[in-house]
Amino acid sequence: MNFHHLAYWQDKALSLAIENRLFINGEYTAAAENETFETVDPVTQAPLAKIARGKSVDIDRAVSAARGVFERGDWSLSSPAKRKAVLNKLADLMEAHAEELALLETLDTGKPIRHSLRDDIPGAARAIRWYAEAIDKVYGEVATTSSHELAMIVREPVGVIAAIVPWNFPLLLTCWKLGPALAAGNSVILKPSEKSPLSAIRLAGLAKEAGLPDGVLNVVTGFGHEAGRRCRVITISTPLPLPVQPVPGNSC
Template identity: 45%
Template sequence: MTGQYEDFYGHVIDGKETESDDGRRFTSVDPWQGHAWAEIAEGGPTDTDRAVGAARQAFDTGEWPRMGHAARGRILHRLAALIEEHAAELATADSRDMGRPHAQALAKDVPRAAANFRFFADHARLTAAEHLPADNGTHVYTRYEPAGVVAAIAPWNFPLMLESWKIAPALAHGNTVVLKPAEQSPVSATLLARLALEAGMPPGVLNVLHGHGPAAAGEFLVSHPGVDRITFTGESATGRAIARAAADRLTPLSLELGGKAAGLVFADSDLDRAVTWSVTGAYLNAGQVCLAGSRIYVERPVYHAFLERFTAAAAALRAGDPADPGTDIGPLASAEHHTKVRGFLDRLDGGPEGRLLAGGPDPDDPRLVRPTVVVDAAEEAAVLRQEIFGPVATVVPFDTEEEAVARANGTPYGLNAMVFTEDLRRAHRTAGALRGGTVWVNCFFVRDLRAPFGGVGASGIGREGGTHSREFFTEPKAVVMDIAGAIGPEATGAAR
């Protein structure tokens, strides 16, 4: 116990959990209880130097980059097992930090975090490199060597799961990591680092640096000359700031940013499935999902039938205490974010901004925003243009496939989209025409960790997943060998 708070969570640097050099701390606020429940070390420039320095030393002189895929994989598999053993504690941390329903964190997020470590441990070991024998007596092959020190900055909406998505491939390929979790959801990162040390990960390989963003730990980290890669998930404005910092040092970066996904429901779709998946897409994690399908375009012949079923399904979701196993939607992650989401809803006056059909702020509990359905919004309305990151969906009719695709693409974002149709040709046609990194057909949020994940436009730069993660977290090197002893200087520069 530390003062009035239940626990203290420090940085984890070079294998030790520590205070900040200046002793500063901040608090994590439980959005349901409305009060701080834990104290966290608040990192400054010297703490950033310590964390990056530890990662640098572990990379430059330590065993981790040199022990090979199989040995690293065994440690990552042990870490995955420990994550499963400590599932309740990890789920509680995320639930208390940002309001994620505990039952969902326990059933979905923790198993996915463990799966991320297992997948990338095996993928790094089993994925083939290129071998290019040639008829001129040379043999060319590719080595995928670890890039160095990775700065991984995770968001607050799925803390543990997205922390693992970033650090698992980086570690599997032999890099060392400085993880900065979001200041709103810091606790699971410290717990994860403790488990990594218990699994046998050498000191300095996985470091956790807590703190805020601008003019604080986040900015110090992405600007640090000892960082070789930056991976960030979060809002687009922050991504732009990180890109500017990285540009000064030409640091490669991967940015998974905001989204404003559309779902296209055609008249020939299985309407029950379309409703079920659209509800999931709009309201999963209280809509605090970059992939959220918050813009739903429905072909006019089934518009009213879809709207009736969708509204009823949204109203059936239970909003409340995240500790209650029956809760579908918890509170928004912070009071600040609650105010932002309510600001969008306060604009709904029945004019061009749209009309509130169902849901909205809970009149009986100011902590909650109920699953919200908005209709009659003009195409330039804020609810259709801006990322709300809350449980708010707009439902809009359309008349033609071309119109639907144009509306779906009419946004600066390009992370993902959904299509609901039983017409195979239309499914392929629209999947190709939609602008985004992922298109789900008759489903949502189904992931294959081998597939590329990322967005275009304001939704980010780069892709991660499978071999795409290998490309980002390594430095591919071509090795050219004259195995016949017959190549002379005259062949220099010759192209094949």
């Protein structure tokens, strides 16, 4: 792993193309109300990027896409071998784009580039790869019962998952949530912190490149009271609603 000198990273930051839009149903798109908000460099306090300001209507768009693809079975009913291959490919792409992802993490959070490149990005890729490999290695269970009964624990997708991620380890925490959700065959609506959304936006594009079907991963950026809160009041496409705890819904 080559950490490079400061001038290298400064030049790379100047030439970096930052994606600032939502990612819904396999496409980058502006927020429905076409609003943006400004993020700042935590080191210099200078403006960093103008990011799409997703709101309830955008969460609803993402839910529609996620529920639609779940019900069609493009991912939820796909073979374990396919899901494993796609997630391993995503991990490969994360490693191939490690410098870009590390730079986005550093610009967003202010942490040293060495830490992002050495710890955060490899850890995030390993999380995705671990769950990819677990798909055909972690099985259900059959409990001991009487002769006329059968009790089984079956691991299967439940529907649409709302994932809200804080600011401090954006990509790593994102992958800790995405890995098990996607490996199981669920669809995901990811709402990153408004303070550090850049790596999540980029990850969505890499997931599409890896072969994840449109609508399986949706990224809606914005504020907790406008987008995060909506994540915890939507009725997920399962027999029961799956609420998100109110503190992260309000603050991230």
